[in-house]
Amino acid sequence: MTSDSDDPALASRRLAHESLRQDDPTGWFERLYSAAADGSAVVPWDRGTAHPLLLDWIDTAQPSGDGRRALVVGAGTGWDAELIADRGYDTTAFDISPTAVDTAQQAHPGSKATYQVADLLNPPTDWHHAFDLVIEIYTVQALPISLQPAATAQVSDFVRPGGTLVVIASARDDDHSPDAAIDGPPWPLTRSAIDAFATSDLKLIQVDRSPSPTSRTSHHWRAEYLRD
Ligand SMILES: C[S@@+](CC[C@H](N)C(=O)[O-])C[C@H]1O[C@@H](n2cnc3c(N)ncnc32)[C@H](O)[C@@H]1O
Incomplete structure (x- = not known):
């Protein structure tokens, strides 16, 4: 089974969906880049x-x-x-x-x-x-x-x-x-x-x-x- 930690695209989609549910369609970009900066995520399009x-x-x-x-x-x-x-x-x-x-x-x-x-x-x-x-x-x-x-x-x-x-x-x-x-x-x-x-x-x-x-x-x- 694939988990978020195995698949950076999945992890970023999860952040995106949380953001979209909160009616904040662009907030997830900062959350993703900042998680990537501290090593807990990967930017899938980099x-x-x-x-x-x-x-x-x-x-x-x-x-x-x-x-x-x-x-x-x-x-x-x-x-x-x-x-x-x-x-x-x-x-x-x-x-x-x-x-x-x-x-x-x-x-x-x-x-x-x-x-x-x-x-x-x-x-x-x-x-x-x-x-x-x-x-x-x-x-x-x-x-x-x-x-x-x-x-x-x-x-x-x-x-x-x-x-x-x-x-x-x-x-x-x-x-x-x-x-x-x-x-x-x-x-x-x-x-x-x-x-x-x-x-x-x-x-x-x-x-x-x-x-x-x-x-x-x-x-x-x-x-x-x-x-x-
Ligand atoms: C899918 S990524 C593509 C990044 C880059 N262009 C590339 O091809 O590698 C989309 C980028 O747009 C930025 N972005 C999203 N909405 C934006 C907005 N309203 N204004 C400026 N940048 C935005 C995101 O932070 C992200 O870096």
Whole structure:
């Protein structure tokens, strides 16, 4: 039989469900990172490296960060932020969990990225249309479906004119099952949810659906958007 201590994903889901029962859909992130910091839990999504689909995007797009600003949403332990900062972007990486921010700072001493605590659902007002590159990996899907439209709109809002948004998320078929049947977290994104990052002037320019790097039965979206 699998117990929480054997399976970090199970332990984090238990924390999440407690939080959701208390109508606190984001409180469990701090509890999980703080348990991980004292060695009593493991952060299941901490890959110890940048996301392979982001690495692949960087290899293909070869973006130059010189003099440009990037924002990494829900940055966790910072591996994606480090990749972006190393490409020369003036990189801000934020997370709702203060312990995640501390952990990222400790994991990357001498980092060129700036790590800070912020809430995607109530971000600093001066981030409106402020970033040339915005990276969103797995944050929107970590929020209950009822909060996803607001989170999605906020991610899009960070992109400045001429700027790029890259979204990487687990994929769910639109007609697979009703929202209420998804026992998240996570709550993977449908194609309609991917389309919802686009606005009248933030165009979806590419979307790929590929097998997950870790499981042959699940798939991932990688979508790229450009603001006019
Ligand atoms: C599933 S993890 C993904 C972390 C990282 N992006 C990655 O791919 O490794 C979701 C992250 O989003 C953060 N998060 C959740 N809700 C948030 C919010 N409202 N504002 C900012 N960060 C949030 C969590 O603390 C967590 O680090």
